[in-house]
Amino acid sequence: MLKIENLHASVEDKAILRGINLEVKAGEVHAIMGPNGSGKSTLASVIAGKEEYEVTEGSIFLNDEDIDELAAEERAHKGIFLSFQYPIEIPGVSVTNFIKTAINANRKAKGLDDMPAKDMLKLIREKSELLEIDRKFLSRSLNEGFSGGEKKRNEIFQMAMLEPKLAILDETDSGLDIDALRIVANGVNKLKSKDNAVIVITHYQRLLDYIVPDFVHVLYNGRIVKSGGKELAHELEEKGYDWIKEEVNA
């Protein structure tokens, strides 16, 4: 599904990613952990195609296609979804209008007509029930005045609507109480199948109790410095990151 080879990326001539190698196969769940500022969100943004970041070396392949030249929306059309660490406000645009526009833009890219209103409503109802989202919430301006938890739940709602091939969740668990965490994890688990993959970026073991990873990677200083199974997450939870830093710097 996703293959990243020796990826280097910088912003304003400052190198942030410094040689990332990662392979994610269909059906897998990968967790990326690591201290603040290590480059996790940058990696997510670069995969999603944010232009601000310049890829200076290396490649990203999606299903064996080099996606370097693709614009962010084209990557989205190919099934990449990013749940933002800090979702953006768009005043005056309702959650419903936004997701409707997104769905139809993706359909258009596939040569399909707009989704009939009836089907759209049905889909929205189904997915909002899955994520226990109140109907009134759907007519609010996108992310405007949302609590941290509402923002994250809305991201997962959009993910559920768009049914991506590769979902990247950037600290989706932060700001969620335990109930919301369970609901969100449930939404992600519903999406999981042998045909798609999930990358979970998190600080905490907590979320990984619900979305169980096949692999755990530690990102530090722009590189993946350690990889392992789900037990690595437990170890990090217990011991923190200092021992990793020491290992790397030794």
Add this chain to the structure above:
Amino acid sequence: MSNKYTEDDLREELKTKEYEYGFYTDIASDTFPIGLNEDIVRAISLKKEEPEWMTEWRLEAFRAWEKMIEPEWANVHYAKPDFQAISYYSAPNSKPKYDSLDEVDPELLATFAKLGISIDEQKKLSNVAMDVVVDSVSVATTFKKTLGEKGIIFCSISEALREHPELVRKYIGTVVPQKDNFYAALNSAVFSDGSFCYIPKGVRCPMELSTYFRINQAGTGQFERTLVIADEGSYVSYLEGCTAPSRDENQLHAAVVELIAMDDAEIKYSTVQNWYPGNAEGKGGVFNFVTKRGLCEKNAKISWTQVETGSAVTWKYPSCVLKGDNSVGEFYSIAVTNNYQQADTGTKMIHLGKNTKSTIISKGISAGKSQNSYRGLVKISPNADNARNFSQCDSLLMGNECGAHTFPYIEVKNKTAKIEHEATTSKIGEDQIFYCNQRGIDTEKAIALIVNGFSKEVLNKLPMEFAVEAQKLLEISLEGSVG
């Protein structure tokens, strides 16, 4: 990501895109020689077979105009038109009255088709009666019969001068006097045509009344005159939409609109203005100097809603004189400027009566190298006890080369007044665009979405079918303006 199609490429590509509605219909017309003097004013009046009092009224306006100077206080800069280089009358050669659309000049119908306006469809689907003004003279009037049954008069102002001279004489110039300002005086002297509407007492007009204006003759100014009278307890919603063909030299447009809402009456006046804005280098485009004003008697209400996307220079302040107690004035505006467009627009709310209320919602969107100014006056006179005003002026900037300005003037002569003013300025952020892109929405569509969200409070005030057209116009106007 080096070979990527960037926003800059997009901007370049769209710059060369011709004005969407830039085409020119060749209808043989009968045009006056250029220049303006008393003889021309008399000739216009004669041509239109007007009564003598009207000729005198025009001459009075002309004499006043001669002594006036073009105002310079607005935040716009342009080469002043040479008023002696303009032809003040242009009309299709023959002025037949059509019973059916089949008789209308096919080229005109083709023009409408290009604009995506099918009169037939409009008639059937949206219940809209249209008085079509092409080059200043009405060539098609529809739905007149239905309206007639309710006693509603909806016709060209020339026709009103022939058929209902007493109504015109009673009301014309009562809200915008001949000498009100330079452009209003000019319009009063030379107006060629426009619309007239009268709603009798207690009648609710059953459909939206709509007029499509077009400037269609090189070098001719357009001076429409509109007069809408809503008698006691009546209601009317009036739509005015404009598009203009792409022309190289600047075209002058100086309209006057007068609204009269008598006791307990309500008038909603909605405009979508899309005159040719000039090209990407700032060449050409319409000069739009409009005087629009409404008078509210007791318990009356006037709402102005405008979506201004066109014209090279716009000078326009739809206003309400809240004369009657408990009367209400509203102004909802979206003004978009792109490339080298300049807009100085806003409103005046003049509170004279007690318990009068006004609301101003202005949304300015600037892109390219354009300048967008809101200018508003809220005036509370000594007798206007408990007057209230709420004003909100929001500006949205795209790129770093455009400007947004707000000039709110407040004059309060009564201590019981309550006035609130809010203003915000924001920019379309790259983060917002990336967020949309990530969801599969391309940049062009993302901007349209963000702009529509920003403008929503005003778009919501437009009648449905007009709102759709207005949204389309916003998108077209901002194409290639990614900053």
